Amino acid sequence: MKLRNYHWKENVTGYLFILPQFLMFLIFIVYPIIEGIRLSLYKVQFNQETFVGFDNYVTLFHDPVFFKSIYNTVIFVVFIVLLTVGFSIFVASSVFDKNAKYVSFIRGSYYIPVMVSMVVMSMVWGFLLNPANGLISYAAREMDFSIVNLLGNKHTVLPVIIFVTFATNVGQAIILYIAAMIGVPKDLFEAAEVDGASRVRIIFQILIPLVKPTTIYITIINIIAVLKIFVVIQLLTGGGPNNASVTMMYYLYNNAFKYNQLGVASAVGVIMFLITMLLSIPQLRAMFKEK
Amino acid sequence: MLQTKEKKKREKYDVVSNIIIIVFALLNLFPLYWLFTSSLKNSSDVIKMPPDWWPKTFSFSNYVDVFNNQPALRWTLNSLFVAGVSTILVVIASSMAAYAFSKLNFFGKNMLFVVFISSLMVPKEVMIVPLFRITQDLGMVNSLWGMIWPNVATAFGVFLLKGFFDSVPDALREAARIDGAGEMRTFLQILLPIVKPGIGALFILNFVQVWNDYLWQLVIGQDKNVKTLMVGIATLMQDLNPNFAYKMAGATVAAVPMLLIFLLFQRYFTRGIAGGAVKE
Numbered sequence: 392m393k394l395r396n397y398h399w400k401e402n403v404t405g406y407l408f409i410l411p412q413f414l415m416f417l418i419f420i421v422y423p424i425i426e427g428i429r430l431s432l433y434k435v436q437f438n439q440e441t442f443v444g445f446d447n448y449v450t451l452f453h454d455p456v457f458f459k460s461i462y463n464t465v466i467f468v469v470f471i472v473l474l475t476v477g478f479s480i481f482v483a484s485s486v487f488d489k490n491a492k493y494v495s496f497i498r499g500s501y502y503i504p505v506m507v508s509m510v511v512m513s514m515v516w517g518f519l520l521n522p523a524n525g526l527i528s529y530a531a532r533e534m535d536f537s538i539v540n541l542l543g544n545k546h547t548v549l550p551v552i553i554f555v556t557f558a559t560n561v562g563q564a565i566i567l568y569i570a571a572m573i574g575v576p577k578d579l580f581e582a583a584e585v586d587g588a589s590r591v592r593i594i595f596q597i598l599i600p601l602v603k604p605t606t607i608y609i610t611i612i613n614i615i616a617v618l619k620i621f622v623v624i625q626l627l628t629g630g631g632p633n634n635a636s637v638t639m640m641y642y643l644y645n646n647a648f649k650y651n652q653l654g655v656a657s658a659v660g661v662i663m664f665l666i667t668m669l670l671s672i673p674q675l676r677a678m679f680k681e682k
Numbered sequence: 683m684l685q686t687k688e689k690k691k692r693e694k695y696d697v698v699s700n701i702i703i704i705v706f707a708l709l710n711l712f713p714l715y716w717l718f719t720s721s722l723k724n725s726s727d728v729i730k731m732p733p734d735w736w737p738k739t740f741s742f743s744n745y746v747d748v749f750n751n752q753p754a755l756r757w758t759l760n761s762l763f764v765a766g767v768s769t770i771l772v773v774i775a776s777s778m779a780a781y782a783f784s785k786l787n788f789f790g791k792n793m794l795f796v797v798f799i800s801s802l803m804v805p806k807e808v809m810i811v812p813l814f815r816i817t818q819d820l821g822m823v824n825s826l827w828g829m830i831w832p833n834v835a836t837a838f839g840v841f842l843l844k845g846f847f848d849s850v851p852d853a854l855r856e857a858a859r860i861d862g863a864g865e866m867r868t869f870l871q872i873l874l875p876i877v878k879p880g881i882g883a884l885f886i887l888n889f890v891q892v893w894n895d896y897l898w899q900l901v902i903g904q905d906k907n908v909k910t911l912m913v914g915i916a917t918l919m920q921d922l923n924p925n926f927a928y929k930m931a932g933a934t935v936a937a938v939p940m941l942l943i944f945l946l947f948q949r950y951f952t953r954g955i956a957g958g959a960v961k962e
Binding site: 401404406408412413416418426505511513518543558589614625668670675 | 814
């Protein structure tokens with residue numbers, strides 16, 4: 392009897408401790424998801440909601456701009472994630488075994504743009520790329536480059552945004568990889584060195600396989616971060632020229648807060664939600680295996 | 683490692699790759715150099731071509747303009763308030779939950795933890811329409827509190843701190859309980875001080891994350907006076923004033939606080955970011 396009483400008490404204590412977090416979770420995560428799915432099936436005008444079934448989704452799939460936004464988002468995700476993972480492995484594997492001062496200098500120089508934020512970095516890049524008086528446009532003119540306005544050309548706008556986003560955010564992946572590589576037991580390298588393996592071979596055959604959990608983690612968080620790419624689009628191109636750089640998040644934002652198409656915007660949100668859920672399954676599975 | 687005692691000449695690959703990395707690191711910092719120096723030029727020097735690589739004369743008038751023409755001080759205080767209060771609430775809610783998930787036994791504990799962690803992957807921006815309507819119903823659109831509350835829902839802190847609580851031996855908590863300390867006292871006076879490094883990492887990471895958050899604050903802060911620094915400064919980009927030095931001064935104002943935080947607390951970042959990822 393005493394025992395059961397104790398259990399009952401411990402249960403209540405446990406629930407009380409998670410209560411604040413749980414309430415926030417219900418109000419600001421669970422409820423919005425349910426409400427978002429519901430709204431995506433309605434036409435919303437001011438305070439009036441009319442059930443329209445899947446009409447909003449049908450509208451979306453008849454809009455070429457929506458397809459363009461999916462296409463661009465996929466391009467961004469693929470290229471930015473590949474660049475980020477590749478470059479940060481390159482940096483971390485070259486740096487992690489050097490002295491601590493050097494490591495923290497490299498870590499710092501790549502991480503500072505992350506700290507300073509996408510907003511500030513977008514503003515600087517906007518200035519550098521400004522066709523009238525930006526440094527990069529000036530250099531392009533001096534070198535007789537045929538395209539001076541890199542953001543105003545539909546062929547160059549995507550590569551430029553990919554580069555800016557990659558350069559601004561790669562620092563986080565570098566920090567993660569350096570930490571993971573410092574954690575790899577040193578005797579593994581020593582054994583390989585005794586066997587006469589070159590550094591490149593050690594990196595490819597020992598280091599990269601051993602930091603695979605980090606690679607999975609970095610890949611997933613970066614996919615999800617790029618999926619919602621917004622700031623750089625709003626501040627650098629406004630989705631232009633002629634929707635050439637529109638992304639799903641920018642499309643969602645415009646529908647919701649410019650064109651007042653809340654139902655359509657919710658449908659985009661639901662599609663993005665499903666994509667993130669699907670993409671995060673491997674990460675979640677890995678985390679629970681660890682437990 | 684990689685250099686055993688007897689030898690040895692650095693491999694060629696090692697030398698070349700590190701040179702490339704240093705060059706890229708400096709190139710990566712160049713935009714920030716350009717930001718700072720441009721903000722100190724006057725309106726004609728800043729667009730001069732070929733450019734001055736170092737300002738000929740230093741002028742702080744752009745900064746004066748930013749603070750005079752825009753409520754930049756107010757924006758800074760708003761950002762401090764939003765990031766500070768969000769973070770305090772996050773630390774309270776997630777340290778309590780992390781403690782419960784790590785040290786207490788209750789029915790459904792594992793299942794609830796799985797549900798929490800799954801939500802980590804859903805960015806709040808995806809649900810921005812319903813989130814906006816909820817905030818509207820709560821009467822918090824155009825208020826700093828509307829920017830704060832949705833941030834508190836993130837499960838990142840629970841995930842990060844549970845790792846720290848897990849590494850504290852259970853015996854410690856049991857000893858405190860035997861001495862007659864209640865659960866809340868055990869938590870506040872015994873366990874919490876031990877996981878202080880974790881709290882520090884969470885505090886800084888979350889503060890920076892909210893400070894640099896953009897879309898949600900853009901949507902909620904509609905009047906000029908309830909904008910946060912990031913959102914307010916971004917409006918300078920569309921400002922009619924064509925003076926780029928002025929825009930760069932604004933961007934510098936937005937950048938400096940985070941730069942300082944980074945330089946002061948670098949080790950917390952490394953620990954927090956790496957701790958939140960894959961452990962061991």
